[in-house]
Amino acid sequence: MSIVDESPGYMQVLSDGSVKRFAPEAATASTESFNGYKSRDVVIDSSKPTTARIFLPDVSESVAGQLPVLVYFHGGGFCIGSTTWLGYHHFLGDLSAVSKSIVLSVDYRLAPENKLPIAYDDCYSSLEWLSNNASSEPWLEKADLLRVFLSGDSAGGNIVHQVAVKVIKDKVSRVRIKGLIPIHPYFGSEKRTELEMAEESAGHVQSNDMFWRLSLPVGENRDYLGCNFEKTELSGSEWDQFPRVLVFVAGLDFLKERGVMYADFLQKKGVQKVSLIEAEGESHVYHVFHPKSEAATFLQKQMSDFMHSF
Secondary structure (H helix, E strand, O other): OOEEEEEOOOEEEEOOOOEEEOOOOEOOOOOOOEOOEEEEEEEEEOOOOEEEEEEEEOOOOOOOOOEEEEEEEOOOOOOOOOOOEHHHHHHHHHHHHHHOOEEEEEEOOOOOOOOOOHHHHHHHHHHHHHHHHOOOOHHHOOEEEEEEEEEEEOHHHHHHHHHHHHHHHHOOOOOOEEEEEEEOOOOOOOOOOHHHHOHHHHHHHHHHHHHHHHHOOOOOOOOOOOOOHHHOOOOHHHHOOOOEEEEEEEOOOOOHHHHHHHHHHHHHOOOOOEEEEEEOOOOOOHHHHOOOOHHHHHHHHHHHHHHOOO
């Protein structure tokens, strides 16, 4: 059996069609309070199957009012990643405690077994689950469905955009998306950016091309609307409904240009408020690899400030 596709250290696709994925240390959910939050796993749709992990901050029973909800989509080029990864668990748990928000971290189906738009559909269905279960799920008792935020890193940042577009077109009863927080969003196009054409980026480009090749629908290239945000199909009145957006980019990330271009694109479309923040000296998804770092802690504060700013 031979290797057909490979991203060293992350995944291999073998000639028999099987996939070997990078499997870092995982964290189990715990209903016991830890560092200001507790967590538990829920089933979004047993037929797919899709699951999620809820992070609930420690809040005094006497505290009045509802809590904002952050729905988070993990990264991994649509081919790897899980909310159970230790980095995601710690970062999102701490974010829940810092922001006093309920975090719903979604495990969607992965490519190449499940090509796009399956990930988009799975993540959209997590909002439907949120709407349908808010009144019956005890951990959502304080969830304010009128203050829901979508966030995710890398491929998850891409999913944030696509789910927001689908919500504008199809709506989700009871759920109102107040803001988007894409972190180092993973977009592309057939046309390369300057950083992607740089000699030092060759290895990154090769790996990313593989992830796109494995995740794109059969017959599509990198100008597919799920890859190239400029292909987004919304009318002028629909763009007027687009939520506020806070885009995070990392100074050492060769995909930084894509994030900057995305923010510029939204501004040109007339999105009501678009902000861009760069973490200088940081690499792609640093908060996942170093969830307890000073930079990750600062990112949590910035996200919290955005969520509570309106």
